[in-house]
Amino acid sequence: MLALALTSGASAAAAAAVAAGYQSMAPTGQWYGKTFTGLPRGSRQIALTYDDGPNDPHTLRLLEVLAKHSVRATFFLIGRYVQQRPKIVREIVQAGHVVGNHTFTHPLLIFKSKTEIKQQLSECRAALQDAIGEPSNLFRPPFGGRRPAVLRVARDLGLQPIMWSVTGYDWNAPPAAVIERKVANQIRGGDVILLHDGGHKQMGANRSQTVIATDHLIMRYKAEKYDFVTIPQMMAESTLSGRPSAVS
Secondary structure, three states: OOOHHHHHHHHHHHHHHHHHHHHHHHOOOOOOOOOOOOOOOEEEEEEEEEEEEEEOOOOHHHHHHHHHHHOOOEEOOOHHHHHHHHHHHHHHHEEEEEEEEEOOOOHHHHHHHHHHHHHHHHHHHHHHHHHHOOOOOOEEOOHHOOOHHHHHHHOOOOOOEEOEEEEEEOOOOOHHHHHHHHHOOOOOOEEEEEEEEOOOOOOOOHHHHHHHHHHHHHHHHHHHHEEEEEEHHHHHHHHHHHHOOOOE
16 A cells, blocks of 8 residues: 555656646746736737747848738847847837847756846847847747746846747748648637747748748738737737736
8 A cells, every 4th residue: 555655646746747847838838927828719819929030031031021911020039139130120120010038048948047047038138228229028938938937037027928829830940831730720819829030049040931931821811800919919908808818
């Protein structure tokens, strides 16, 4: 009986550890603190978000596609790239898009100390301030990785943690048709879509397929009467309607 109890206890502990690890990376997980992931299913709003820019030249090509369709998006930018390409950041903002803080060098924050987390967020905020004259109050953790300390530091700095509910799985640059299919399989309305206009390893990541996929996705979902909005617009809709975000 004792052996059985010990085995059972060990299994429960292992299951709890797996669940805790999953919640630290799962985009809609809320164990470690509330994050914004979109509106309740059935909303006719969709928010396009792009990580890991600014990236020369694909961020600029993406801006052309968004302008063609009169769509505004949200870009979560890496601080060191902001310093390298501040002109692109200014073009993003001048076109009416929103920018967010994606740390300075894109580390997995669950393995960083509070001091390191604060430094990553503060340095990215300073880079944005230098580039466009103001910081951002939006934050997306690299890889989606967070633990309570990550969210506490972010909120202490006045940052709103933003995750996602749909991903195009485009970080390895698959064909545009694959990206489109992955997104379409997940869309339920009220979604925050994760795509990439850059790559965290180096400037110049090839995001041409994401640009093509974006063009097709906008045409498809506009035809289905969806509205494309920025993250602040979607958050405002959540507040005005009195409805909680997709996960609360």
